Amino acid sequence: MSDWSRALSAHATPDATAAPTISGNRGLQLEEPLLFEQDSPGHCGVDLPEPPPLRSRLAGLERKAPTGLPGLSEPQIVRHFTRLSQKNYAIDAGLYPLGSCTMKHNPRLNEKLARLPGFADLHPLQPRSTVQGALELIDTVAHWLKTLTGMPAIALSPAAGAQGELCGIMAIRAALTARGDPRSRILVPESAHGTNPSTAATCGYAIEALPANARGRVDLAAVKAQLDTDVAALMLTNPNTCGLFEDEILEIADAVHAAGAFFYCDGANFNAIVGRVRPAELGIDALHLNLHKTFSTPHGGGGPGSGPVALGLELAPHAPVPWLVHDADGFALVEHGDGQAERSIGRLKGFHGQMGMFVRALAYMMSHGADGLKQVAEDAVLNANYLRVRLADLLSLSFPGTCMHEVLFDDHFLKDTGVTTLDFAKALIDEGFHPMTMYFPLVVHGALLIEPTETESKASLDQFVAVVRGLAERAREGDAASFRSAPRLTPRRRLDETAAARKPVLRWRSASPQQEAAE
């Protein structure tokens, strides 16, 4: 028995109903009002000189009404945001097993290098001669990603995975238009991320759902039955969101190509195969990579991301501008969709892509090297399978057999317990873990999708297993009430999402004079 499980068996039940404190704080859990509720008018956290007297060139368009922004000093601001930060869970603090999100360790070397003035303090419109290093860095990132995917071209400008999808589907539509073969439908598996159908619809395509087979994969027979000369593309996630490798992928690719369609791959789960499997060898025509997943750039509470798209030969001429080229004077950017980029789909975002993310991703790739990246995939898959076998007897595994980087359970093990997947996840929060992805993918009931990533130690996995097993047993013993009231130990208990949506309050507003008078 590990120290951890001994600690568990001897755990004391904290008294969540302890008498309220005078301050509202509870030890290290510190209450913090909004910035706007701490205003001392006229105060400022930045010392700036008095602007010199001048003849304004705003000519009557000067702002007259104050903005209403609050004034605070630097110590107040630092304390405010420090207190807020302490209300967050983070990969730095513990296991964050969100399936399909790849919450791995974010190396601090990457942060340090992205802040070098030679990268961070570069204006995107500086003359070419002053940014040769930046362009070399982008070229080096492109080389690594092309080698890892086996694909001949890569478009680096997409801002995140969903924009990468948009880029890929636009390139496919442009290629079909160039063939004189416009098509109107895109096939998307039921297990796909929501961005896939949304992206295809944004490009004007009708969406057709592909069912999963009993093995959690896309059904090859259904693919063949649904493919015809009106299908522009199949969008497949591989490994898929059930954590399974699409083992008939070569047959699927052949069928897609035989129908004259393109094969798009959502590379959100590339972490499972990086360095071991090259998507080009799976028959894929376009694939986006999330640098904020596989390549460890921080999620930052919801971005920024970066979503480069690897493209096959027929799609490459349609890549968005800017393009990076090399001539006698070094590197240069092709910024317009004419001349050599005349078949480009055009521009997808301002400037040249998420440079700050490129630096971080390159530092990550160089740190690992070809050998380390392969080990990443192996350890990610090993960790997920270890969780699978350690939990399969108590939880209900959705699909038998080995998984890739994530393992999918459904809620059959909670049947007749009165505990839902949501309750189970919230109970995990009280145990100090971030929950797994819940209710996704949609192909199983009450999904619990667990992705540990390669940066968890065996001890960390064992701790998680002990807790999940303990909770599963508690649910089975009929302690539903304790699940329904979880979490009890967080800065806030369960939050009312229905109330938030019914009458949305999306910003702070100063109290009206009447209200102030009433108070």
Added chain:
Amino acid sequence: MRYLPLTDADRTAMLAAIGVPSIEALFADVPVAARHAGLLDLPLAMGELEVERRLGRIAAKNTSAGSVPCFLGGGAYRHHIPAAVDHLIQRGEFLTSYTPYQPELAQGTLQALFEFQTQVALLTAMEVANASLYDGATACAEAVAMAGRVTGRHQAVLSGGLHPHYRAVCETYARFAGNRLVLQGAGPGGGEDLAALVDGETACVVVQNPDFFGEIRDYSELAEICHRAGALLVVIVTEILSLGAIIPPGEMGADIVAAEGQSFGNALNFGGPYVGLFAAREKFVRQMPGRLVGETHDAEGRRGWVLTLSTREQHIRREKATSNICTNSGLCALAFTIHLALLGEAGLTRLAWLNHAAAVATAERLAAIPGVELVNDRFFNEFTLRLPRPAATVVDRLAAQGVLGGVPVSRFYPERPELQGLLLVAATETVTPEDIDGFEVALREVLR
């Protein structure tokens, strides 16, 4: 490998627990033809020191904007970022957390985003704002798409004063979504008559303030004309600091404001990541793209925050979502919020006027050079000069003399020879009197 905690002994034990002989067995579902047995043709693992050396050498090949007098704008602005901003956004609890889907574990991110939404609404004088988009250009394209959903119309009129990248992104999105754009020719001086182009088909008119050439205008009248025709006025702001000094779009009658928020808290980063700001009238909120944080209460009745109105979004609504966006610019939005919180009302106003003063001083000095003409009537921290030579050549020669002396308009419009003498010049609080002296001397020299 320093980032991988498993030991060989762990791996052996875990494989045994799984009941497979080797790691290969876990990859058995991969078709044999696609398995790559050896190592790919890439360098092997490196220690921190080696990676730092190599990337440091690449960084050293660039001229960082702070090492020379820098007068570049055109949609990205060099501002001083207080040290507290970068310290706070690097706290692991912010840096290494995910999108706040589990609100009980993410009250910090959620409250900060609620504060961000409020700040954006206050700055723009709009009713509501979302929790950020990728950047200003994509926010602009999303605004055009949203105007189409709100009005049920499919034509957008784009001012020639719109940043050419924003215009290009709108063109890309519109082409694939089947929307029509009416594009006005670019040029300073505001000769366009946008009102005349508004009709019953128009979903929105898109203007930028200050515009791409730095000119500031009052769009109140245009807003009224749009509204009478059932169209929306979309106002783009590429330099959000300008709203510390000039009338905000909400007071001019804007229905949607899409903006670039880089100026607060975010380094130039060679163009990204930045942060798209998006604000609108409250009655359109269910047509907005992107995430929204809303106020609610917990099981004990205490105030708290959650992501809300998610039924607009791709993870719920799939192909019927208002946008396909998922990951946005969370950490950049946090940097924006911290910087703006430090400034507050007083600091914002002062910083804006410092920028204006720097730009006025620069414009007066440069316009005194023979052959150089200031094009603008009204400007904030950026203006356009007409030079007697092609601006692109001038800029290259200035760079050779160690001055980043503006952005040639021809970089965006190479096909328009009549624009090749135009130079965009921005001056922020980071510009010193010595920088202005240096720029003036160099420009006189280059134009001699």
